[in-house]
Amino acid sequence: MPNSQNRIVGHNLLIRQSDAPGIAAGAELPRKLGLIDALSIVIGVVIGGGIFLVPNLIARELHSTATILAVWVFGGVISFFGALACAELGTAFPSTGGQYVFLREAFGPMIGFLCGWSMFTVARTAQVAWLAVTFALYVSYFVPLSPLAAKLLGLTTIALFTGINFRGATAGAFVQKLFTLAKVLGIVVIVCAAFFWSGKAAPSPHVAGGFSLSSFGAALIASLLAYDGWVQLSFVAGEIRNPQRNVLLALALGSGACILIYVLANVAYLRVLSIPEIAASEHVGATLAQRVLGSSGGSLISVIILISIIGTLNGCFLTSPRVYFAQARDGLFFRKFAEVHPRYQTPGFAILAQGVWAAVLLVSGSYETLVDYAMFAIWLSYGLMIAGVIVLRRKQPSVVRPYRMWGYPVTAALFLAVTGWFLLNMLKTRPVPSLAGLLLIATGIPVYLLWARRGHRVQSTTASL
Numbered sequence: 001m002p003n004s005q006n007r008i009v010g011h012n013l014l015i016r017q018s019d020a021p022g023i024a025a026g027a028e029l030p031r032k033l034g035l036i037d038a039l040s041i042v043i044g045v046v047i048g049g050g051i052f053l054v055p056n057l058i059a060r061e062l063h064s065t066a067t068i069l070a071v072w073v074f075g076g077v078i079s080f081f082g083a084l085a086c087a088e089l090g091t092a093f094p095s096t097g098g099q100y101v102f103l104r105e106a107f108g109p110m111i112g113f114l115c116g117w118s119m120f121t122v123a124r125t126a127q128v129a130w131l132a133v134t135f136a137l138y139v140s141y142f143v144p145l146s147p148l149a150a151k152l153l154g155l156t157t158i159a160l161f162t163g164i165n166f167r168g169a170t171a172g173a174f175v176q177k178l179f180t181l182a183k184v185l186g187i188v189v190i191v192c193a194a195f196f197w198s199g200k201a202a203p204s205p206h207v208a209g210g211f212s213l214s215s216f217g218a219a220l221i222a223s224l225l226a227y228d229g230w231v232q233l234s235f236v237a238g239e240i241r242n243p244q245r246n247v248l249l250a251l252a253l254g255s256g257a258c259i260l261i262y263v264l265a266n267v268a269y270l271r272v273l274s275i276p277e278i279a280a281s282e283h284v285g286a287t288l289a290q291r292v293l294g295s296s297g298g299s300l301i302s303v304i305i306l307i308s309i310i311g312t313l314n315g316c317f318l319t320s321p322r323v324y325f326a327q328a329r330d331g332l333f334f335r336k337f338a339e340v341h342p343r344y345q346t347p348g349f350a351i352l353a354q355g356v357w358a359a360v361l362l363v364s365g366s367y368e369t370l371v372d373y374a375m376f377a378i379w380l381s382y383g384l385m386i387a388g389v390i391v392l393r394r395k396q397p398s399v400v401r402p403y404r405m406w407g408y409p410v411t412a413a414l415f416l417a418v419t420g421w422f423l424l425n426m427l428k429t430r431p432v433p434s435l436a437g438l439l440l441i442a443t444g445i446p447v448y449l450l451w452a453r454r455g456h457r458v459q460s461t462t463a464s465l
Contacts, residue, residue, distance in 0.1 A: 080252075
């Protein structure tokens with residue numbers, strides 16, 4: 001995009017909040033979230049159902065206890081480095097919208113817009129639909145559901161968390177804390193039961209071929225997907241009290257806690273199950289629980305997974321709509337998305353819109369394909385965000401940075417190297433979803449140009465008054 005167009009849009013970002021019709025002047029989202037709220041967002045969004053399902057994928061690629069635990073540690077460390085970069089950006093730019101704001105500041109409004117565009121149209125809304133369907137699937141473990149009943153339950157779940165978060169960040173944060181605590185306690189119960197189990201896993205047979213980088217890489221992809229979600233704290237940075245302190249602490253402590261929980265869970269799996277048994281089980285957590293706790297174990301693990309899904313689903317409604325809100329405040333999305341509800345002090349319309357679009361994706365059945373397509377876009381945005389740390393240190397050196405990324409530039413370079421490898425591997429092994437993801441991002445370019453041109457007309461009209 002030409003520099004003159006960037007300057008036009010950049011100027012519009014300054015005038016839009018007070019001059020654009022339909023946006024209340026000075027209306028902001030209040031800082032109501034404390035450290036515990038922020039910490040529960042990180043842990044609650046990251047720990048979903050992955051820890052009960054992903055070990056199966058990793059055990060298919062790696063055939064020794066050491067390499068399995070190593071890939072979980074390495075994936076956690078890489079994610080931790082990403083969280084540290086997010087902490088530097090979040091404390092330097094503690095604004096609602098997080099990742100969108102970081103990319104806008106580093107690379108200009110178009111890149112920021114494309115990030116938010118892909119989140120609303122594909123990534124986060126499809127994630128919400130997928131979580132709602134998965135929730136209904138695990139409810140059917142206790143109560144048999146017809147396909148129609150399962151779909152209606154998924155829609156009801158979306159409506160419930162839309163309503164909770166519409167009515168206030170405090171209500172959403174309370175739900176987040178409650179279910180994060182419940183899921184962590186549930187995992188601790190399973191881990192402790194495995195450690196106190198009197199039996200012993202059958203020895204794993206020796207597998208010819210040994211260790212290979214390609215297998216480790218495939219396992220690392222699965223591990224990184226299980227750690228995904230830490231970035232969503234940045235979406236609500238503008239509502240966190242004392243963000244210069246609490247954003248850093250929540251990301252560091254939350255990421256560290258997730259690594260510890262994941263490693264302990266895998267140690268528990270390996271104590272009870274052989275590696276071939278883990279590789280053969282589609283629901284590793286349930287297999288472990290049934291062996292250690294008997295017939296009641298399967299029910300317990302299903303309850304824990306339901307709680308985990310609720311925590312992640314609520315976190316999506318608590319965080320993601322803030323990105324669309326921030327875009328609209330910059331004049332790069334529908335003005336209604338920028339409205340702050342006068343009573344509940346939430347981006348009410350943005351939350352409702354996410355719920356409605358997620359419901360459409362659920363009913364249409366397109367969410368599963370879109371989640372697959374969105375993975376490439378999500379990791380591309382992660383790479384750009386960490387690159388943004390480097391760009392902004394040179395572009396805006398005078399910005400106050402209460403926290404600077406530990407180990408910079410080595411930690412940033414390592415994250416970027418893994419991200420580059422991740423994206424290239426996806427292009428090689430899954431070209432159709434990867435290219436489709438790029439195409440979905442590209443659909444936002446003409447939309448952005450239309451918004452930018454529309455913004456120019458608003459600027460001209462304002463100047464003539």
